[in-house]
Amino acid sequence: MSPFRTFSLTLLIASTLLGSAALAQEDFSNQIRARQSVMRLNGFDIGILGGMASGKMPYDAKVATEAAENLAAVASVHIDLMFPEGSAAGSVEGTRAKPQIWADMEDFMSKWEALGGAAAAVVPVAGNGVEALGPALGAVGGACKACHEKYQMPKS
């Protein structure tokens, strides 16, 4: 085979492989941005409540209740829509979601539901003064941590 033919054949094989890779790589950017938006909103509300609980922000019963209601609302979403198969770190860019999520989706979802329960429990106490915030937020933080430790890659 002439060197030129070998080169052409290599190019052909390379472009075929690249083509397949491009086809295999579905675009999950909307789902990834949606789940990151959920996490950002939870962080925003926990930031307000935690700021009050720690005394870094003045306690305000109305704001605390609104933040707690927001947290409970967002922590109630069906997050499965945002975790389609194939959207793990390692398969696509821009995510720290571990492949283990899809290997144990039932456990992952039960951890998400535990957050929903802990968030809902903040709502009735948020307006009752700053003292009640700490323990309620502790349970929320525990639920965040249980899931992130198991299913989220550390920041690189």
Added chain:
Amino acid sequence: MSPFRTFSLTLLIASTLLGSAALAQEDFSNQIRARQSVMRLNGFDIGILGGMASGKMPYDAKVATEAAENLAAVASVHIDLMFPEGSAAGSVEGTRAKPQIWADMEDFMSKWEALGGAAAAVVPVAGNGVEALGPALGAVGGACKACHEKYQMPKS
């Protein structure tokens, strides 16, 4: 006055003005990112429901219901927490929120609540077949548009 003294005085005035500007410019990046996350999530859910309504995506009663419930949940949040005074376009970077929002916060909030109502009305029909999606989503789109037209700067 010596030229040096004039120069020193100018420096002093300039640094005082800069100092005040830095104090006046509060950091609203968390609030801005939070409200943009809300809009992104709404867009994500409307994208799923609209994709089904338009036939670009196969209709799936369970997915449609989950997307509608997510839309209703996120459209129920207290968005006032994410629109603090001073966080308008023109005052801070990275937002298209018009200053008019704060001039007529009551109208702005009533438009947000209208979206909440339209979103809640999608939930009971989303699982009943693709035909019901169109009219229900039309009301949602109308609520989005009413607010964006009045209170959001066009993309530059």
